[in-house]
Amino acid sequence: MTAQELNGPSQGAGKGTSRVPFYVPLFNPIARRLLRRGLPMGPNALLTVRGRTSGLDRTTPVAVVAIGGRRWLIGTFGEVNWVRNLRAAGEATLTINRRPEAVQAAELSRSETASFFKDVLAPYVAHIPLGRFLLGTLLGAKELLDDPDSAAQRHPVFELHPRVSGGSGAETPGQPA
Numbered sequence: 001m002t003a004q005e006l007n008g009p010s011q012g013a014g015k016g017t018s019r020v021p022f023y024v025p026l027f028n029p030i031a032r033r034l035l036r037r038g039l040p041m042g043p044n045a046l047l048t049v050r051g052r053t054s055g056l057d058r059t060t061p062v063a064v065v066a067i068g069g070r071r072w073l074i075g076t077f078g079e080v081n082w083v084r085n086l087r088a089a090g091e092a093t094l095t096i097n098r099r100p101e102a103v104q105a106a107e108l109s110r111s112e113t114a115s116f117f118k119d120v121l122a123p124y125v126a127h128i129p130l131g132r133f134l135l136g137t138l139l140g141a142k143e144l145l146d147d148p149d150s151a152a153q154r155h156p157v158f159e160l161h162p163r164v165s166g167g168s169g170a171e172t173p174g175q176p177a
Contacts, residue, residue: 020077021140031061038098046095047073052088064094064160065124072116073105075156076141083156091163102163110152117148117157 035046043066048059060082065072071094075083086092086105093100108116122145125131136142143151 028061032059035061047082047092049082049085049092050089052085058085067120067124071160073158076139078154086158103160104163105158105160108157108159113152113157114148117144117151
């Protein structure tokens with residue numbers, strides 16, 4: 001099964017559309033297991049979000065951009081399933097070092113996304129050793145840095161905020177080992 005089949009077509013599929021590199025679907029199950037065990041993997045965490053059609057919890061590794069007490073998730077590969085699920089649910093569980101946290105996700109507007117790419121992501125990546133190589137070459141998302149206005153149309157960004165508990169205790173699903 002190809003990455004495109006796993007993630008579904010990107011919104012506005014065609015010229016310039018992001019594609020999931022072939023190795024991501026191969027690496028994700030490994031990363032998921034390692035992250036569940038609490039192994040630190042840089043900015044990576046587990047995102048658990050309710051499926052928009054199945055209603056079942058879906059867990060995927062994601063990279064969290066954390067700066068100055070704020071956190072964001074970038075749809076580096078465009079409109080993949082976790083992006084569509086998070087957009088529909090508006091909330092999720094983020095697990096870092098085996099600690100689950102219930103979060104609300106607010107999707108940035110296109111202009112806010114372009115500003116985020118220019119003003120937040122570009123300086124962040126510049127301070128990571130091999131950051132530009134990792135984002136641009138390895139992940140195939142150099143347009144986030146080179147053409148943020150265009151990238152904002154194809155790469156959604158969500159800002160994460162702690163979710164206030166409704167008292168049901170159902171905010172943080174169990175994490176199987």
